[in-house]
Amino acid sequence: MGSYSDSTSDLDEELPVFDFLSQVSRSHAEKPGPGDAEGAAQLTAVKGSVGKRPADVMMISSDSDDGAPYVPLAQRLKQKRDNVITASSAVANGKYAEPRLMSNLSSFRQVRTASDGSEDSAALPPKPLSCTETSPAKRKPAKRSAEEMQASREEALRRRQAREGQQKDKGALRQEQERQKAERRALAEAAKALRPEECIKRMVVAVDPALLQLEGGGTLLASVQALGCSCTIEKQPLPRSISWMRRTPCAQTEYGVCKPEAHVVMQMTVDDFIALIHSYIQEERQGRSDSGPSLSSWVQEQQRRHPDKILSLVVIDLEKYFRSNKSQSQKRFREAVAGEEQGGGKAKKKRRKNGAAEVLPEVSRVELEEAVVHLQLHTGVSVHFLSTWKDFADHIAMTTKAVAEAPFKRERDETGFSFCLESEWAGGQKSDKAGKGLLQVWKRQIQQLNRVSPDMASAILAAYPSPRLLQKAYDLYKSDREKIALLSDLLIRRGEGVTSTTRRVGPELSKRLFLLMNSRDPEQTLDATV
Template sequence: MGSYSDSTSDLDEALPVFDFLHRASQSRHGEPNADAAASAPKGPRATHVMTISSDSDDGEPYVPLAQRLQQRRDDAARGDAERRLPSNPVHAPERPPGLHQERSSDRGVSPGGAEETGLPCRRQPPADTSPVRRKPSTRTQEEVRASREEALRRRQAREGQQRDKEALRREQDRQKAERKALAEAAKALRPEECIKHMVVAVDPALLQLEGGGTLLAAVQALGCSCAVEKQAVPRSVSWMRRAPSAQPGDGGGVPEAHVVMQITVDDFITLVHGYVQEGRRGRCDATPTLTSWVQEQQRRHVGKLLSLAVIDLEKYFRAQKSQSQKRLRQAVAGEQRGAGKARKRKKSGGDEARPEVSRVDVEEAVVHLQLHTGVSVRFLSTWKDFSDHIAMTTRAVAEAPFKREREKTGFSFHLESEWAGGQRSDRDGKGLLQVWKRQIQQLNRVSPDMASAILAAYPSPQLLAQAYDLCGGDGERLSLLSDLVIRRGEGVTSTTRRVGPELSKRLFLLMSSREPQRALDATV
């Protein structure tokens, strides 16, 4: 294809005239250009192609620039497509849709598939995508039976695995619930939480007395629940402990063994008088004693820890004192006979006089009761004191399980309260001297003064061990600490004594023995 410079080689040749310039000039001046109309190409594509009119020496028609460029691009695309086609057209890969349409339009292929050149169009038959139908194989009865057994075995295995999973899940849920219950139970035993789970059961007979309202108010002020119900022991107060998961409104709970019974002054004096009569006469009559009456209550209510409370016993002793003074004045005035007649008239009137017992009789009866039954008697002045006693007992019963768990230290000996925390020592060595003193005081029958005497001579275990190494034999080691002086008190009242061979021997066995089960009091 020729270049643009070929058509314009002659300098004297007129410049080319573009069609759109003629149309623009015609539209501007309103008249057509004859030269442009004569040079415009004829044919169907004349309206779509802009031509350039020029005179050529060879007389060949001039090809417009746009048409030449389009033809050049089409030739290049056709060559690339032919180079990519394989040699065998049957197995040639499918062309892209755009390229296929372009080649069809270039070659004159009709939409129906026939080319304009008259060559037949070879199409590739569509692939068969239907599944291959195979003839089912005939199985024997043994194969069918084996297949069923295998399917049954697999189903049973799956069901077994499912059951195992369900059992494992239930076991995990149960263990989780147990751990949660134990955690809640441990939390419920704490001193700040235990009182909330207590239920105080009060006998209605106590509320009918003059101090019943005070008792009920004191119980409700603790923050625990209160239940008014008839008790097995009359005029008594008992306790129940609710489970941690139970609601405050639930009435159920685990009953506690402690029971506090309020006994009237008249009944108590009568029982004490029976004890006095039995002790003086040496035989038991129909009147029960304080000890026998409590033993009868214990036989009726097995497993209960009974305690008695007597309110305003001093009133009885004051009345008894006033009666004795009155009798003394009557005796001095010589009116003993008239007083006897007055007493007879009082008895005939139906009022029965109280038996007379002394304070010594009451103390003897109470001690006898504690020795034979283990039941204590609490003497209170007013109903306010009785209400405070019930509140204090409620707190003690609530905190009892927590204190029992805290006292389970694993030691076979008792630790005092100041020993529970131990002795603290710092990194710089401060406090080690007191630690060494505490270790010496752990021995039986070692007082702080004895430990201080040993500490003054040997301030550390290492110094004492070095002193044992310098001794000539076991006899000298056993008596190494015997002559140490122990000072008691200060000033003129101070006394001194020796450590002695017994403590010296025990401390030597503590420092040198390699047998963990050896008794320190044993002979060497």
């Protein structure tokens, strides 16, 4: 009985409370053991057996007399509590949770069986769920069939192809947008290049190197560069010629594409030009064609070789040739009068030895003009006669401006109306909402008629400042003859002061104004008889 008191004194200490132990205590309270001391010893053993395997269970009773050192019950329960906490943390980590829990339950059943000889199933705690039952996300997936795997591969392939197709479509759309943007930029640059202030900057003047070897080559280059256009020196198909190229904007290249123009200006020497005209005279008057090509035949041959070119010729200092011929003819006349024919023959031979200019054939001004007119009628090629190389450089500069502005002028003529002339005397006139400018509008309407000068329009405007006043004046007369003659006697004044003159408007203009204001036939011409 002494041992029982010791154990009861130990039981009075404050012990930790566990859930499954509370169930065991309730079961024991309902079904007590043979004795209170023995039940307390068994309860202590059960509490210490939790968390150990069945082989490690140690039965403690009040009658044990072995020589093991005594350990207080509170300390032993604290050690067992630490083991239980360690086991619960292992359950939380998913490692050896279920085996340890089952071992504890097995130990608990063995203790109950040894103590009272029967296992109380009602006192056992509920069986815990396994990890596979509590966490379905960690369940091992079932094996898929070959058909499902093949369908999954096909679906993945289809999705990848769809993504690649979308990427390709986006890339093609982006390229198309870039192309359209480049085309719009090129069109804007092309429209800008047609402006008169911009077109000259895009011109390239190609000069033949043979021209630079002459005395006016430097003047020509300076005149071209002063325009602001580019200049290139390259051999041309026609000797001593100048051609033009235009840089057009292009989306692929930064500087654009150079397109050649059709106009070509060729400089001819006086010797070659006179020789061609002399051959033409021999062919036309004497029917001889063995003397060489004439001016027209030579130009036609050049046109046949270069059908896409518009040729024009320039001859510099032709007057020097005529002055030389005039002085020679006067000298021969003086020699003939003085009776020095023999000396004149010797002098003639001597002159032919001095230079080639003395042996040029004689061509009169009339013959030259005849050959030039024949050339223009049959080939359409014009010839310009200039005095100095400075004039030639100015002519090239003027031609460069004309070639540069030609597209702008063609577009302007195509978009304009044939009956609305853009000039100072028949152009448009602006007016505001207050009526300012309507008087000039009425004057311009009168000036649009054929053969109506500003003085004639001013005379009509002074008598009838508006179309409504003129219509009221027509309504005062009953017959058409009187209406037609209404404006005939209006005076037109020209000039000022003592030099001023006057004349009448006349019946013709009066009749046209009457038809303009009163005719109901839209197809009737203003010059028709009434």
